[in-house]
Amino acid sequence: MKVSSGNRGxxxxxxxxxxxxxxxxxxxxxxxxxxxxxxxxKSIETICLEMLEFFGLQGVSVNIEDSGALPFVIAARLEAxxxxxxxxxxxxxxxKLPENDYPIAANRxxxxxxxxxxxxxxxxxxxxIYGSDAVILDLEDAVLxxxxxxxxxxVRNALCQVNFYGAERMVRINQVxxxxxxxxxxxxxxxxxxxxxxxxSPDDILFVEQRIRKITGQVxxxxxxxxxxxxxxxxxxxxxxxxxxxxxxxxxxxxxxxADIGAQRTSEGRESFFARSRIINAARAxxxxxxxxxxxxxxxxxxxxDTAQSSKALGFEGIGCIHxxxxxxxxxxxxxxxxxxxKAKKIVFAFFQAEKVGKGVVAVDSKMVxxxxxxxxxxxxxxxxxxxxxxxxxxxxxxxxLG
Amino acid sequence: METNWVKNAAGRRIPTQVNGQEVIPFQxxxxxxxxxxxxxxxxxxxxxxxxxxxxxxxSLKEAxxxxxxxxxxxxxxHHHFRDGDLxxxxxxxxxxxxxxxxxxxxxxxxxxxxxxxxxxxxxGTIHHIEGSLNGPLGRFTSEGKMRGTAVLRSHGGRVQAIxxxxxxxxxxxxxxxxxxxxxxxxxxxxxxACGVLGFAEMDVRYAEKVIMxxxxxxxxxxxxxxxxxxxxxxxxxxxxIGIPEKIVSGTxxxxxxxxxxxxxxxxxxxxxxxxxxxxxCIIQSxxxxxxxxxxxxxxxxxxGKNWKAAVSFGGSTKYSVQMLQEGTAEKILEGQLFDTAAIxxxxxxxxxxxxxxxxxxxxxSKGNLTSMIDLVTLGATEVDVNFxxxxxxxxxxxxxxxxxxxxxxxxxxxxxxxxxxxxxxxPVIVDEVTTLCGPGELIDVIVTERGIAINPLRADxxxxxxxxxLPLKTIYELKEEAERICGKPQKPQFTDQLIxxxxxxxxxxxxxxxxxxxxxx
Numbered sequence: 001m002k003v004s005s006g007n008r009g010x011x012x013x014x015x016x017x018x019x020x021x022x023x024x025x026x027x028x029x030x031x032x033x034x035x036x037x038x039x040x041x042k043s044i045e046t047i048c049l050e051m052l053e054f055f056g057l058q059g060v061s062v063n064i065e066d067s068g069a070l071p072f073v074i075a076a077r078l079e080a081x082x083x084x085x086x087x088x089x090x091x092x093x094x095x096k097l098p099e100n101d102y103p104i105a106a107n108r109x110x111x112x113x114x115x116x117x118x119x120x121x122x123x124x125x126x127x128x129i130y131g132s133d134a135v136i137l138d139l140e141d142a143v144l145x146x147x148x149x150x151x152x153x154x155v156r157n158a159l160c161q162v163n164f165y166g167a168e169r170m171v172r173i174n175q176v177x178x179x180x181x182x183x184x185x186x187x188x189x190x191x192x193x194x195x196x197x198x199x200x201s202p203d204d205i206l207f208v209e210q211r212i213r214k215i216t217g218q219v220x221x222x223x224x225x226x227x228x229x230x231x232x233x234x235x236x237x238x239x240x241x242x243x244x245x246x247x248x249x250x251x252x253x254x255x256x257x258x259a260d261i262g263a264q265r266t267s268e269g270r271e272s273f274f275a276r277s278r279i280i281n282a283a284r285a286x287x288x289x290x291x292x293x294x295x296x297x298x299x300x301x302x303x304x305x306d307t308a309q310s311s312k313a314l315g316f317e318g319i320g321c322i323h324x325x326x327x328x329x330x331x332x333x334x335x336x337x338x339x340x341x342x343k344a345k346k347i348v349f350a351f352f353q354a355e356k357v358g359k360g361v362v363a364v365d366s367k368m369v370x371x372x373x374x375x376x377x378x379x380x381x382x383x384x385x386x387x388x389x390x391x392x393x394x395x396x397x398x399x400x401x402l403g
Numbered sequence: 404m405e406t407n408w409v410k411n412a413a414g415r416r417i418p419t420q421v422n423g424q425e426v427i428p429f430q431x432x433x434x435x436x437x438x439x440x441x442x443x444x445x446x447x448x449x450x451x452x453x454x455x456x457x458x459x460x461x462s463l464k465e466a467x468x469x470x471x472x473x474x475x476x477x478x479x480x481h482h483h484f485r486d487g488d489l490x491x492x493x494x495x496x497x498x499x500x501x502x503x504x505x506x507x508x509x510x511x512x513x514x515x516x517x518x519x520x521x522x523x524x525x526x527g528t529i530h531h532i533e534g535s536l537n538g539p540l541g542r543f544t545s546e547g548k549m550r551g552t553a554v555l556r557s558h559g560g561r562v563q564a565i566x567x568x569x570x571x572x573x574x575x576x577x578x579x580x581x582x583x584x585x586x587x588x589x590x591x592x593x594x595x596a597c598g599v600l601g602f603a604e605m606d607v608r609y610a611e612k613v614i615m616x617x618x619x620x621x622x623x624x625x626x627x628x629x630x631x632x633x634x635x636x637x638x639x640x641x642x643x644i645g646i647p648e649k650i651v652s653g654t655x656x657x658x659x660x661x662x663x664x665x666x667x668x669x670x671x672x673x674x675x676x677x678x679x680x681x682x683x684c685i686i687q688s689x690x691x692x693x694x695x696x697x698x699x700x701x702x703x704x705x706x707g708k709n710w711k712a713a714v715s716f717g718g719s720t721k722y723s724v725q726m727l728q729e730g731t732a733e734k735i736l737e738g739q740l741f742d743t744a745a746i747x748x749x750x751x752x753x754x755x756x757x758x759x760x761x762x763x764x765x766x767x768s769k770g771n772l773t774s775m776i777d778l779v780t781l782g783a784t785e786v787d788v789n790f791x792x793x794x795x796x797x798x799x800x801x802x803x804x805x806x807x808x809x810x811x812x813x814x815x816x817x818x819x820x821x822x823x824x825x826x827x828x829x830p831v832i833v834d835e836v837t838t839l840c841g842p843g844e845l846i847d848v849i850v851t852e853r854g855i856a857i858n859p860l861r862a863d864x865x866x867x868x869x870x871x872x873l874p875l876k877t878i879y880e881l882k883e884e885a886e887r888i889c890g891k892p893q894k895p896q897f898t899d900q901l902i903x904x905x906x907x908x909x910x911x912x913x914x915x916x917x918x919x920x921x922x923x924x
Binding site for chain 2: 013014035036038039040041042043067068069070071125126129130163323324325
């Protein structure tokens, strides 16, 4: 029997096509075709033989067409072959990188989340370097049905071996219930957040939570972000948002939603205005972040900035990205602007001064400022500091400037 | 023949003799001076040339025969047609027909279109090539199949070798996009227009015989004159000298790779924050994938500050032309052109000036223009922890690129190498370069997608970059990061057979290249 996994072809980089056959001789054999054979030929052969031994295989031959795949990719491809050939409960695991051992708070900012196809190693390797707040390794729409199995193994290995440079590590699983079987490949391997697509009811969340509990033996180890993509999901948005303490945000998926309500998706987005507002309201009522759908334009950055700014104006805190080129524009759009920061500084400083002298009323430019306005200004200052737009000790020099 | 090896000042093992000639080991940057007079070709007399000035002969074969083509001669060509060159191969087809042997080909660069010459290297028509070798020719050479030893020179080093007589050209065959019957020529017009002929200028002046080959014979005088007919012996008219779409692409495109764009942007930010970029700066432009994107960022930054580059040194493209048109560059000094927009600008704009490698890059010139440049960005196949860089061989030991103007540009005030940390698992930052092409003392900054390393010699840049909060790492940190991601590579294996040498622009030998072992079939 002959089985295969992975990708080959002129345009393929950082991947390999692997074939495993049990029609061999007595000992295991590795045949390698690779551009990097002179540099890594021996190490590729070693890891393959080590894996065959680990899984207890004998007399099989491995054929690899390599285009510069990293070890975790080669291992994922070979494991995908092995698991087609024999039934085994074992997994060939890499150590988790210590660099990736950082927590992500539930309310951490999520301005930009970069989607990376779950079966594309080339894009995974650099996913963390572009400065997006989160990276989503996507097992759902970006992976062909016949490639789901090998993608799970690749995503598992990537979570362990790719340095994500501080980004929140998200994985979008397949729709529940099929997606539940994705969880064992990601939950133990350092995922911060599970993105649950086409979520329609609190039950979807509960099923995911049950499965996570079964895997980890604990509650509350992983954040959840449901994506609402249907009319029913929109109606149930608030219930979904409060269904678990681990839900940290509600996202909307407009492509499916507009199809579901029988509308055409337009650039003005009037057809989804209700749903977007409903999601924002439900999320805010539940105390979680509202996140906008995916921004499609990446060539025209001005159009992207317009989209992101109107999304922010509506109340969203972030938007999905499909291309690294979008990230800077998106981050900037969802960060406080210079003008906003200046205004907020004035208000927060006035509030600080008023508090110091025990005054209950805050006035800026001889106008009274209400408490919610102060609260919003404080939030803007807080964000500006987090995003590196404002020094933490700004008030010291600000006070000096004013004399 | 047994090769004797010595160590040069860079600590590299080099041969004492190459192709039967003694060579001088690299002595350190700026240490070597050659004495004596420049080389000169034989003195011609006008009486030997037609009174009507018509030097046209019936074919290239006739011209080569009249020029005295014979065994062991040196034939030079230029590479302005890049991969669309239809002339160079024809010379050796004719030599082969005539049974001529042991020629030395001395191109300003070779391209994959020249790979049919492998058969003439095999049958003895060509003894060896002195010029850039890549693609199939590079593979052939790396596997030790060329009888002679390859000599790799920079563009400036080629002019040096011609001027000081290290290489005496017997016949220069110059493909000319426009030419008159007297031999006056330019590259601005005609179906194979490539804009300038700077790489051929020295060949024309120093060769014993000069043959112009054109597919666009124009009435005397061919204006403007880029190559003067007084240096020319024969003119040959043929149907086609080049493939236009391979000479210049109508559309040079900015890279779409997000990693490369990130590197380009980080490089531009670095240059702005460290004040390398300033009003009236002198910059260099190129057509590499990162260079183009970098150029666009520079253009935007200059525009934003209302600054202007005093000079942009080409390799020009439509993007450099845009800078000239929109006032972010005042003048262009042009070495070579990469697209039709740049050629058009060259024709029409007097501030876009033809400027040959003789002026820009040559060690025997009275002043080094590259040391006046504020900023150059260059590529590299490898950079080591001492900032030494390799541009000619791949990490597996195979010849991959020519040197071009790379070594010459290292003399700029600020030399930045924007490179990815690794390419398809192959680390770019390594312990020691496979082949040394540029000494680390001349390389200031390495910009990768995962951080910037500044040469410790440039404390000034380190200070400014720190203050600007740029993502600095040491070169060791970058190397370790590359190895953590890719794994530590095996060293490429070589035999002790010499296959090529790398010259430093002063004519000394900076490194040697040996035959790869375990040849892949």
